Amino acid sequence: MCETKTIEATDDGMMEARDAAVALLQRGDIVALPTETVYGLAADAFNPAAVAKIFAAKERPEFDPLIVHIASFKDLKRVAVVPEEIQETVNQLARQFWPGPLTIILPKQPEVPDLVTGGLLTVAVRQSAHPLFRAINQALGNPIAAPSANRFGRISPTSAAAVMKELGGRIPLIIDAGACAEGLESTIIRIEARVGKKPLFYIHRAGPVTREQLQEFGKVEKVLPGEKLLAPGQLESHYAPRTPFRLIGRPEDFVPEEGKRYGLLSYTGEDGGEFVRRHGWEVVIALSPGSGKLAEAAIRLFYAMREMDEMELDEIIAEPVSETGLGVAIMDRLRRASAQRSLPKSTKKTGDPM
Numbered sequence: 001m002c003e004t005k006t007i008e009a010t011d012d013g014m015m016e017a018r019d020a021a022v023a024l025l026q027r028g029d030i031v032a033l034p035t036e037t038v039y040g041l042a043a044d045a046f047n048p049a050a051v052a053k054i055f056a057a058k059e060r061p062e063f064d065p066l067i068v069h070i071a072s073f074k075d076l077k078r079v080a081v082v083p084e085e086i087q088e089t090v091n092q093l094a095r096q097f098w099p100g101p102l103t104i105i106l107p108k109q110p111e112v113p114d115l116v117t118g119g120l121l122t123v124a125v126r127q128s129a130h131p132l133f134r135a136i137n138q139a140l141g142n143p144i145a146a147p148s149a150n151r152f153g154r155i156s157p158t159s160a161a162a163v164m165k166e167l168g169g170r171i172p173l174i175i176d177a178g179a180c181a182e183g184l185e186s187t188i189i190r191i192e193a194r195v196g197k198k199p200l201f202y203i204h205r206a207g208p209v210t211r212e213q214l215q216e217f218g219k220v221e222k223v224l225p226g227e228k229l230l231a232p233g234q235l236e237s238h239y240a241p242r243t244p245f246r247l248i249g250r251p252e253d254f255v256p257e258e259g260k261r262y263g264l265l266s267y268t269g270e271d272g273g274e275f276v277r278r279h280g281w282e283v284v285i286a287l288s289p290g291s292g293k294l295a296e297a298a299i300r301l302f303y304a305m306r307e308m309d310e311m312e313l314d315e316i317i318a319e320p321v322s323e324t325g326l327g328v329a330i331m332d333r334l335r336r337a338s339a340q341r342s343l344p345k346s347t348k349k350t351g352d353p354m
């Protein structure tokens with residue numbers, strides 16, 4: 001248990017925020033930082049004792065590896081070994097998507113602590129596009145290990161307030177730079193070279209960089225079920241609200257029970273038609289009110305799930321979104337939240353320190 005400070009990284013507070021974060025990282029402590037995807041819980045990737053604090057604060061099992069963030073492309077070789085046969089592909093992807101929400105799994109350098117990679121021989125690397133995160137990464141001089149700044153298995157935070165609810169009392173500092181621009185965690189891929197053909201990409205986690213965008217650079221394959229262990233954190237039940245959560249396929253799939261209080265996580269809200277207006281929902285939150293835009297839905301998804309989770313509902317019902325482009329990543333998160341119907345009631349209260 002410790003006091004958790006928040007520094008607002010507004011124009012005036014920017015330098016103060018950067019310096020405070022760097023000072024903590026340098027002395028082997030952890031700090032919650034904004035990225036363009038979600039808030040991350042950061043530590044110096046080359047300091048195993050600091051990285052251990054991440055696992056403790058999140059209650060994350062140590063077999064679940066972390067993403068390593070590099071400040072610039074030239075730092076890639078400090079953490080990863082890029083095999084000759086995929087060198088050109090990695091260069092192309094980095095040129096196109098870095099800094100940004102694409103994480104690439106590569107063979108690791110021996111210097112990367114085992115704790116960071118969960119004992120795997122690979123490391124997941126990306127370069128964040130968030131200006132403040134980049135400035136901190138640069139000033140630290142070392143790569144930053146950072147998972148999403150939530151307790152294990154819970155919804156990733158897209159605001160400093162959400163981080164405070166998740167980790168308040170467990171970490172010394174949160175840098176508040178407002179809402180995250182993407183709202184969903186990075187796309188994670190593994191690359192496999194093929195002789196005389198474009199490489200194969202295996203998507204380990206769908207995210208803001210879409211299958212369609214990746215197709216320009218290689219052939220996109222789904223990860224086979226047997227290969228799930230390659231991304232140990234990709235457990236079926238993840239992103240779980242504490243309230244029972246159910247993704248429905250069609251409106252007919254929902255039959256309300258007498259006396260139960262339901263919330264509807266709708267794609268477009270009222271415009272979604274009959275189903276949205278019927279049923280006496282306790283609350284309806286639209287991910288993209290009106291016309292339905294996937295980018296807006298992505299930004300609002302985790303925020304909306306958190307809002308509803310605090311309303312003491314009996315169940316949250318989620319409508320599907322169209323499964324193209326960013327919709328693939330949104331549906332992935334909705335399915336995972338739905339796979340975990342509820343957590344033990346003992347974890348129900350927010351703000352309990354430990």
Ligand code: TXA
Nearest residue numbers: 037040065122123124147148185186230231232233234
């Ligand atoms: O957008 C993001 O990726 C955010 C921000 C903070 O960068 N980070 C994030 O980290 O979502 P985390 O730890 O919540 O999710 C990382 C995922 C986990 O599912 C983990 O299992 C997987 O990446 N992962 C990490 N290293 C891996 C590796 N070497 N091989 C396969 N999967 C790996």
Ligand code: MG
Nearest residue numbers: 147148156185
């Ligand atoms: Mg996470």
